[in-house]
Amino acid sequence: MAALIHRPEYAGYDFGPEHPFTPARLAMVLDLIQSLGHTLSPIAAPAATREEILTVHDEAYVAMVEALDRGEARPEAERFGLGTPDNPVFPGMDLAARWLVGGALHGARLLMAGTETRVLQLGGGLHHAQKDRAAGFCMYNDLAVAIQACVAHGWRVAYLDIDLHHGDGVQNLFYGDDRVLTVSLHETGHYLYPGTGHIQELGTGPARGLSVNVPLEPFTESESYLEAFDAVVPRALEWFAPQVLVVQAGADAHFTDPMGDLALTTQAFQGLYRRILDLAATHTQGRVLLTLGGGYEPQVVARVWTILYLTLMDLPIPERLPQAWLERWRDRLGPEPGSTLHDPVPAYPELPGREERNRRNRDIVARLQDSLFRYWL
Numbered sequence: 001m002a003a004l005i006h007r008p009e010y011a012g013y014d015f016g017p018e019h020p021f022t023p024a025r026l027a028m029v030l031d032l033i034q035s036l037g038h039t040l041s042p043i044a045a046p047a048a049t050r051e052e053i054l055t056v057h058d059e060a061y062v063a064m065v066e067a068l069d070r071g072e073a074r075p076e077a078e079r080f081g082l083g084t085p086d087n088p089v090f091p092g093m094d095l096a097a098r099w100l101v102g103g104a105l106h107g108a109r110l111l112m113a114g115t116e117t118r119v120l121q122l123g124g125g126l127h128h129a130q131k132d133r134a135a136g137f138c139m140y141n142d143l144a145v146a147i148q149a150c151v152a153h154g155w156r157v158a159y160l161d162i163d164l165h166h167g168d169g170v171q172n173l174f175y176g177d178d179r180v181l182t183v184s185l186h187e188t189g190h191y192l193y194p195g196t197g198h199i200q201e202l203g204t205g206p207a208r209g210l211s212v213n214v215p216l217e218p219f220t221e222s223e224s225y226l227e228a229f230d231a232v233v234p235r236a237l238e239w240f241a242p243q244v245l246v247v248q249a250g251a252d253a254h255f256t257d258p259m260g261d262l263a264l265t266t267q268a269f270q271g272l273y274r275r276i277l278d279l280a281a282t283h284t285q286g287r288v289l290l291t292l293g294g295g296y297e298p299q300v301v302a303r304v305w306t307i308l309y310l311t312l313m314d315l316p317i318p319e320r321l322p323q324a325w326l327e328r329w330r331d332r333l334g335p336e337p338g339s340t341l342h343d344p345v346p347a348y349p350e351l352p353g354r355e356e357r358n359r360r361n362r363d364i365v366a367r368l369q370d371s372l373f374r375y376w377l
Contacts, residue, residue, distance in 0.1 A: 002118030002312040005103045006042035010123040012096035021137040028302040035325040045106030047098040056144040058132040069094040081133035097139040100124040104142035117286040125293030127167040158242035163250025164260040166197030178206040181240040188215035199368040209375025218261035222268035237283045239376045250293030251304040265343045273311040298332045
């Protein structure tokens with residue numbers, strides 16, 4: 001079993017009705033889990049304090065968030081990544097972001113206290129937020145604050161990012177810290193935001209070899225993705241020997257997501273979750289903290305994150321979606337939402353160029369391994 005962290009205030013992290021990072025995604029997941037007959041009793045974690053935010057973010061940046069939250073006009077706001085289309089200003093944004101950070105931080109503390117081994121923060125995953133600016137829908141980096149708390153506890157932390165986009169904020173914040181391993185599998189930055197996450201980004205100083213990036217070709221399918229995961233992640237964890245695994249579990253690598261071009265199925269996501277739990281059992285005495293993240297196709301994020309919850313809780317995966325849930329969310333699900341929790345098999349027609357894509361992904365993995373082994377041996 002796992003501990004679930006969530007509170008209604010998470011819905012306040014809302015950039016507006018036209019923004020893709022909508023809190024309705026979480027509402028759909030919560031409703032679907034309960035519609036499947038599961039009673040939820042989430043832990044209502046406290047909001048992170050200003051001091052806790054400052055463990056990873058600059059004072060000047062936090063002060064800018066607070067000033068804009070108070071309604072002050074600050075022409076230099078865009079220099080901090082605020083007031084942009086990705087990160088528009090909205091009332092209550094400082095506290096809204098601190099609620100999300102508080103959830104991840106509380107999850108880390110449950111693991112450190114030994115009261116839980118699996119924790120799911122049903123929200124957050126704000127992996128693009130940088131030390132001194134907002135980026136990519138992310139204001140405060142909840143993952144980095146949780147990781148920093150684990151490091152202060154004396155733990156070596158392995159961070160795993162399966163979001164469609166490179167986990168650049170977390171990587172940058174720990175790029176020279178030899179107590180943190182960051183591993184990100186993502187669509188190559190040659191074509192996709194944030195344009196980083198190349199295999200040459202290996203860390204610096206004592207942390208050289210601790211930033212591990214697997215940039216995958218557009219239209220990479222489940223088999224090739226999982227092959228790359230299996231070739232890199234277990235070896236990295238075995239070498240680093242962490243005490244805890246922190247995971248950003250974005251759902252936007254699904255083949256229908258509008259933000260990018262990876263082509264995972266729901267079955268592949270379930271396989272990823274099983275692998276993550278097995279790796280935690282092998283390397284961290286089962287200790288794992290997971291957050292959510294990206295995911296912009298409503299019917300997909302609801303299904304994928306429900307599968308995540310059921311897998312963590314060791315619950316069966318049902319075949320059908322509840323009809324009442326489909327009716328309640330019809331306006332968001334679109335005209336043909338399907339009636340099953342998993343994708344149909346096959347989920348889509350065969351994509352052209354599969355063999356060449358798979359070959360390129362194997363080449364990327366081989367080149368990455370060549371670069372890393374000199375540090376790992």
